[in-house]
Amino acid sequence: MAEGGTEVAIDLPDSVVISKLDKLASWCRKNSLWPMPFATACCGIELMATGASRHDLARFGAEVFRFSPRQCDLMIVAGRVVMKMLPVLQRIWQQMPEPKWCISMGACASTGGVFDTYCVVQGVDRFIPVDMYVPGCPPRPEQLIQAIIDLQDKIQHGGRLDGTEFNRITGEQSGRPLLELPVIGQTTNVPY
Amino acid sequence: MVISQEMIDRLQRQFPNCTTSEALEQARVVVVRQDLQEVFQWLKEESGFDLLVDVTCVDYLNYRGAQQRFGLVYLLANTETSERLTLRVMLDETDLEVPSAVPTWEGADWLEREVWDMFGIHFTGHPDLRRILMPEEFIAHPLRKDYPLQGRGERHNFPVLTRQTGLK
Numbered sequence: 001m002a003e004g005g006t007e008v009a010i011d012l013p014d015s016v017v018i019s020k021l022d023k024l025a026s027w028c029r030k031n032s033l034w035p036m037p038f039a040t041a042c043c044g045i046e047l048m049a050t051g052a053s054r055h056d057l058a059r060f061g062a063e064v065f066r067f068s069p070r071q072c073d074l075m076i077v078a079g080r081v082v083m084k085m086l087p088v089l090q091r092i093w094q095q096m097p098e099p100k101w102c103i104s105m106g107a108c109a110s111t112g113g114v115f116d117t118y119c120v121v122q123g124v125d126r127f128i129p130v131d132m133y134v135p136g137c138p139p140r141p142e143q144l145i146q147a148i149i150d151l152q153d154k155i156q157h158g159g160r161l162d163g164t165e166f167n168r169i170t171g172e173q174s175g176r177p178l179l180e181l182p183v184i185g186q187t188t189n190v191p192y
Numbered sequence: 193m194v195i196s197q198e199m200i201d202r203l204q205r206q207f208p209n210c211t212t213s214e215a216l217e218q219a220r221v222v223v224v225r226q227d228l229q230e231v232f233q234w235l236k237e238e239s240g241f242d243l244l245v246d247v248t249c250v251d252y253l254n255y256r257g258a259q260q261r262f263g264l265v266y267l268l269a270n271t272e273t274s275e276r277l278t279l280r281v282m283l284d285e286t287d288l289e290v291p292s293a294v295p296t297w298e299g300a301d302w303l304e305r306e307v308w309d310m311f312g313i314h315f316t317g318h319p320d321l322r323r324i325l326m327p328e329e330f331i332a333h334p335l336r337k338d339y340p341l342q343g344r345g346e347r348h349n350f351p352v353l354t355r356q357t358g359l360k
């Protein structure tokens with residue numbers, strides 16, 4: 001039975017679940033994020049650690065790092081991007097099929113970090129859309145995993161089958177704050 | 193290793209226009225540009241300096257007591273005797289042409305490209321004098337002291353991609 005207990009006119013056998021198409025598509029998308037590792041500097045090492053066995057990104061369905069943008073739907077920019085690299089980043093972003101998301105990992109990718117010089121781009125979000133920022137220099141793998149969990153939340157609750165959430169105006173209207181992680185010892189009424 | 197006094201004397205006899213000094217047990221020779229090509233040849237053929245370790249440059253703009261703007265530096269080594277020599281040529285803004293060291297030491301190729309890229313020193317006779325670090329379309333020479341640290345807006349001169357650009 002669909003959420004809210006909607007009445008349906010036909011009798012369904014017990015083994016059938018009905019849902020909204022938008023929710024189903026988002027559920028599929030969020031659980032099979034294929035990252036494109038755009039690792040240009042030291043943050044890339046933490047990105048590798050995140051994918052390796054100790055932190056095991058496979059638990060969240062995002063372990064399939066592919067080096068071909070055609071097979072990816074999550075760009076993870078890990079490290080500083082210099083002005084010679086930015087056209088490459090943009091080309092790779094354009095080559096990724098829709099729907100796609102982007103995580104800007106670390107201080108450098110998000111703001112340029114300490115590298116405020118003539119050749120380092122001061123934040124990739126000036127030139128490509130970014131969904132999640134991960135602070136830190138470098139962020140720990142847990143932080144990156146949290147960003148992926150938050151991105152999954154965003155996809156599940158904002159995603160549409162036809163991708164209209166990417167349209168700037170309708171997307172902003174349907175925006176909602178991310179769920180907070182439950183704090184130990186506190187009861188929360190939002191199921192995570 | 194410290195260079196022998198005999199070697200220094202020979203150099204000075206051969207090229208009377210050069211000045212030599214020593215610091216931290218390193219011999220430093222300042223030669224005039226007109227001699228440069230011959231100095232290269234002589235050092236390699238006659239004195240066994242067969243390894244060009246580095247070519248780099250210093251911008252002395254606003255430096256206390258500096259007479260000329262650029263100091264082009266060649267670090268040389270003799271792999272048989274382990275002698276080392278620092279060769280320097282002083283250049284001034286209007287005329288930044290020096291003969292390339294590539295005919296003498298092949299290894300100067302990329303080193304000189306880097307000095308050209310960063311300081312705009314022009315090496316005549318270089319086989320392939322292109323930028324090596326900065327993008328081809330870059331105009332400035334960023335390691336010069338009068339170039340602002342944060343650039344002149346080059347790092348922000350790119351098209352902005354939005355979701356809409358991608359969705360078309």
Ligand code: SF4
Pocket residue numbers: 041042043044078079080105106107108109113136137138139
């Ligand atoms: S944020 Fe820190 S760790 Fe990451 S690329 Fe920049 S300097 Fe390296």
